[in-house]
Amino acid sequence: MSRNLNRRDVMRGTAMLGGTLAMSAYLPAWAQPVSRGIARPLPTVSGTNIALTIDRMKLVMDGITTPAIGVNGTVPAPLVRLQEGQNVRLAVTNNLDEDSSIHWHGLILPFQMDGVPGISFPGIKARSTFVYEFPIFQSGTYWYHSHSGEQEQAGLYGPIVIDPAGADPIAFDREHVIVLSDHSEMTGEEIFRKLKQMGGAYFNYQRPTLSGLLAGREMRLKDRMEWGKMRMDPADIADVTGSTYTFLVNGFGPYDNWTGLFRPGERVRLRIVNAAAQTNFNVRIPDLPMTVVQADGQNVRPVTVDEFQIGVAETFDVIVIADHDRHGHGHERDGGDVRYGGREPGRKARAGSHVDAECLAQPVEAHRVERAHRSRNEGGRRCDGRHGWDGGRPDERRYARDGP
Numbered sequence: 329m330s331r332n333l334n335r336r337d338v339m340r341g342t343a344m345l346g347g348t349l350a351m352s353a354y355l356p357a358w359a360q361p362v363s364r365g366i367a368r369p370l371p372t373v374s375g376t377n378i379a380l381t382i383d384r385m386k387l388v389m390d391g392i393t394t395p396a397i398g399v400n401g402t403v404p405a406p407l408v409r410l411q412e413g414q415n416v417r418l419a420v421t422n423n424l425d426e427d428s429s430i431h432w433h434g435l436i437l438p439f440q441m442d443g444v445p446g447i448s449f450p451g452i453k454a455r456s457t458f459v460y461e462f463p464i465f466q467s468g469t470y471w472y473h474s475h476s477g478e479q480e481q482a483g484l485y486g487p488i489v490i491d492p493a494g495a496d497p498i499a500f501d502r503e504h505v506i507v508l509s510d511h512s513e514m515t516g517e518e519i520f521r522k523l524k525q526m527g528g529a530y531f532n533y534q535r536p537t538l539s540g541l542l543a544g545r546e547m548r549l550k551d552r553m554e555w556g557k558m559r560m561d562p563a564d565i566a567d568v569t570g571s572t573y574t575f576l577v578n579g580f581g582p583y584d585n586w587t588g589l590f591r592p593g594e595r596v597r598l599r600i601v602n603a604a605a606q607t608n609f610n611v612r613i614p615d616l617p618m619t620v621v622q623a624d625g626q627n628v629r630p631v632t633v634d635e636f637q638i639g640v641a642e643t644f645d646v647i648v649i650a651d652h653d654r655h656g657h658g659h660e661r662d663g664g665d666v667r668y669g670g671r672e673p674g675r676k677a678r679a680g681s682h683v684d685a686e687c688l689a690q691p692v693e694a695h696r697v698e699r700a701h702r703s704r705n706e707g708g709r710r711c712d713g714r715h716g717w718d719g720g721r722p723d724e725r726r727y728a729r730d731g732p
């Protein structure tokens with residue numbers, strides 16, 4: 329499957345540019361039109377009595393309708409915002425035809441409230457309600473997710489933010505909660521079945537081949553035998569890859585372009601949660617150092633980085649101070665890409681500039697796509713002169729895997 333013109337490409341091109349650039353599907357990905365940005369904060373629930381309802385729903389990502397399971401009608405589930413020292417009562421109604429559960433990841437609570445079926449509670453039966461009730465002894469960024477079947481993969485995950493009882497030692501003017509995840513048009517059950525059928529290799533397009541071995545392009549026979557003995561592929565950090573996943577930021581795909589607004593000079597706290605089923609992300613905001621101030625809900629001695637890798641289920645809080653000139657507009661000078669419309673040509677600057685969702689989330693695999701395609705796409709892309717990343721269509725991402 330090479331990069332062919334498909335119906336979605338044509339529709340996208342047609343819809344966005346009135347048909348004049350329907351052929352944009354032939355342009356390299358960095359020149360593709362995308363949404364101007366969706367600046368929509370996560371729905372939030374708070375207080376001492378919270379009602380959460382689990383339902384099947386459709387999640388539309390990058391214009392593709394996919395099966396999903398959401399809470400209160402959304403994926404990710406609503407942000408649960410609590411205060412250290414409070415008690416919380418969460419009534420969770422399961423409208424599915426199967427058992428469900430919610431596990432409060434990282435929260436210190438009585439074991440009966442932990443939410444892992446078969447271990448510490450019986451699960452939430454189909455079409456019934458379970459009431460969790462526990463005191464809040466801690467503060468920080470956490471998350472919650474289903475612990476039943478493949479429901480978490482389907483969208484049953486959401487962030488938790490607990491504000492400290494006293495003054496927060498971390499000063500900030502504004503915050504954005506950023507939930508990273510991976511979502512497929514396939515259900516988790518289909519994915520799992522395919523993995524079983526193919527010995528875990530179904531989504532791995534980087535497997536060694538016999539022709540590669542004979543041509544001396546791949547590892548030596550001896551190494552290959554070693555991998556064989558371990559019954560592993562040299563490229564199996566994640567069993568499921570970008571060949572089926574779309575990488576989401578707050579439930580939006582790369583083309584939806586979730587956008588976090590800020591005013592120049594503000595100290596912006598980004599609370600980043602990796603709620604993916606499989607995917608580790610490399611997170612970077614080009615030209616903008618990030619100061620990590622919290623990891624998995626624990627405040628840490630601040631450390632400033634250009635990029636960090638976040639594993640599945642981890643959370644990191646970072647502080648960024650973006651000034652007007654360095655980010656956003658810079659991209660415009662680089663060629664007027666619509667994604668970076670901090671200011672639109674011929675119009676006044678908007679009040680806020682923006683952090684680009686695509687630049688925030690650098691999936692490990694998508695990052696690799698770009699390397700593979702660099703020669704074709706003439707190097708770096710809109711985000712970043714150094715690497716750039718090709719958000720990639722599913723048919724491109726299938727090339728995403730390489731060695732560990």
Ligand SMILES: [Cu+2]
Nearest residue numbers: 431433473641
């Ligand atoms: Cu967990």
